[in-house]
Amino acid sequence: MIARENVNDEDAAGPSRETRLERDALGERTVPTTAYWGIHTARALENFPLTGRPPRPELIVALAQVKLACARTNAELGHVPAPIAQAITRACEELIAGNLREEIVVDALQGGAGTSTNMNLNEVLANRAEELLGGGEGGCARIEPLGHVNLHQSTNDVYPTAVKVAAIGLLRELEQAIAELQGAFQDCEKRFCDVLKVGRTQLQDAVPISLGAECSAWAECLSRDRWRVFKCEERLRVVNLGGTAVGTGVTAPREYIFLVVERLREITGLGLSRAENLVDATQNADVFVEVSGILKAHAVNLFKISSDLRLLGSGPRAGFGEVLLPAVQAGSSLMPGKVNPVICEAVAQAAIQAMANDMAVTLSAQSGQLELNAFLPLLAENLLSSLSLLIQANRIFARRCVRGLQADRDVCAAHLERSLAVVTALVPRLGYAEAGAVAAEAQQSGRTVREVVLSRGLLDQPELDRLLSVESMTSLGHR
Template sequence: MSLSDQDAIRIEHDLLGDCAVPRTALHGAHTQRALSNVALSGRPLHPEIIRAFGAVKRACARTNMNLGHLSREVAEAIIMACDELEDGGLGEHIVVDALQGGAGTSANMNVNEVLANRAEEMLGGTRGQYQLVDPLAHVNLHQSTNDVFPTAVRIAALRLLARLEPAIAALQSAFQTHEASFAQVVRLGRTQLQDAVPMTFGAACGAWAEALSRDRWRVFKCSERLRVVNLGGTAIGTGIAAPRSYILSVVDRLREDTGLPLARAENLMDATQNVDAFVEVSGILKAHASNLLKLSSDLRLLASGPGGGIGEVVLPPVQAGSSIMPGKVNPVVCETVAQAAMQATANDLAITLSAQHGQLELNAFMPLIADALLHGIELLTNACDLFRTRCVEGLHPDTETCARHVSTSTATLTALVPEIGYAAASEMARHMREHGTDVFGAAKATGLIDEDRLARLLSPERLVALGYRG
């Protein structure tokens, strides 16, 4: 090793012996080994879990200080470092891969080392010396990866869900606006991709909005599934190596610091080894993804053509659709949202498999759960915002195309059956097929129903009424 190489590194010591760490790095030996051993996805931890780690470690340091387990000087330095981490100032130093073995130990140790070195500097020490602040003896005091990492995941998920819920609400509101605006636009309903009875475009928007309303409520209720944490349980939920006073107070401190409705699990062993709550929340996200995929696909289908397809919806043109076909505009926003929904659905499978493969007193696959859950929530939030602003708010029905489809489809005759009977309606259908005319032409030619009665039966109000009277 040359002199310049020696100047660029420092030697730290851990369980496995000496480890060369870049001299200027805030991380230490454990992180350095993780970078060499488990560089898998090429992606760091989600930024929100890094910030959540700051909140968790700060609550632990404050609790230990208040109980006399940490000196005020050391604790306050750690707390200031935690504030920086939660504010995003130290996020670039959390460098371990998002997917890692050890149930998140590499992530926890990366955080411990960065906070220790930052606090060490604040107290006048040198990075990597750990003479004033130690990653394990001070930053990780009375903690285990097995209670810290899942707690951080829950905090991160709660914060992200608080953004998803209003994004769904805004998308719902956009469809509700269209429900009122297009209440008088009659369009053809379709089942099995075949003509069905007429309805209104406003009613279609109302049905889409109702599906999003359910999604919004489900997401809102997710906090009940995630608010219970196992912090204080240490290795397997027995609280071993932590004082009872710390276990009974640390979650209270965390709740006050974050403003989140956190509570300590009644059975810390259960909360440490079983992660079914994440599966439940992921299922709710999958339900929302299913609705997003269906809604975006509906609009994409209704906008198809427009000359050679259904063409009943006009989507906002956001970019040219082809490098060879002039004038082509694709439904790229709908397709983007659909892909986000597909990815969120795939994330649900990853979370389910991870939960199923937990063994005995711990689930080793928490890093995959964290990565899939947090990125899934963020992806769906972005999809809702994109769908609303770049597609839904600016769409409108093509009223002429809608009217033409209604008038030329024999399915429209269903609305006449209560007044003229099935046989008469069938006679009008035969006339429409044989002469290529629409329902109004058939009515005039057959004389089976007068123009005023026909207009009344095909009015928007009558088509979406719940049955008929008299």
């Protein structure tokens, strides 16, 4: 139990009217009188001034949901008196709703496998519950952070469970965001199905392709991403709540262990289940690596698509200029009229960051030792950050770029007319050697393939038009 003492006397050597004195096994610390957090949080603030930002908001909500499930379970089984359990429950509900969020102040990165974050919540919920029962600020006369709020729990089962709950919620949002972007490209596929353009391999002219077909390829890879993200939820549904310190359930009643996940499932609406091997689920974090790998794959696709659009939209006069990206802001403080592909650039940067986060998740997961992984705060910060970042990247990509994408049909036609690669479409009629001779003459003379073929009398105009039509050059095989 933490001893608390409100101090009202002005004393230069001790606490002032604005602070209270709290004690733990290591000694004493002053805490702001108005703070809901206490000495454990105060020590964490001293020890971990790293990022300067608290844990992800999704993680805070998920931790409050876990605490709520534990409080309801303990109340149902009679381990906590009803008035205390009701006050803790209400405090949890307030935190879930967005209140008290400013009281979660520990740094996102910390030693101790997330203990500081867990204790920050324990103290805030205990003090708020005490207040709800009529107690004063920082009183905790009846409700203890450890004895009541954290009863039958350990950071080692609470924290990883909360990370999974938070990640599942974000995965569902990401799936919808990917679906929105996929739909935007499917719309482009329909709008641009008749826009024939030069295809390119290794940045060299290749056989023609329709802009719609290019959009269909982008939509298809996003469809795979969407399915992968959907399936990721299965990997995270198995939680170790009830396993306490190392997965053996020490200090927790058996009936509590079997009930608490059911209560969490009811609170979150997620299909959670208790791990069959709680020891494994407590010490191993490979499922997070698997999920992060899927996010990395999606980030790779986002980068490639955004890079393609930047290239196709380059110019507008001295580049490819085949697509027109929406102009969303002025591009230069020096050059009037310059507009940059800023949405594509922002999406690419988000993708790079997600790939970098994946490495942090990987290194965090491999750093577990024996019965616990002490690096879960780093893992949680990077995994949840990637999810949030990719959600926003998909949304702005769809809404601020792809929906407004236009084709410059004249530029596409002009590039195609000048390209030597269109001669490939004539190979079935002319043969490889003759087609090669046409290309060589076109290159040497500066004329188009069409002009050389007609001048040589190799094909008449109607047949040449048919062979070089959108339908002929984009159909599956030739007839």
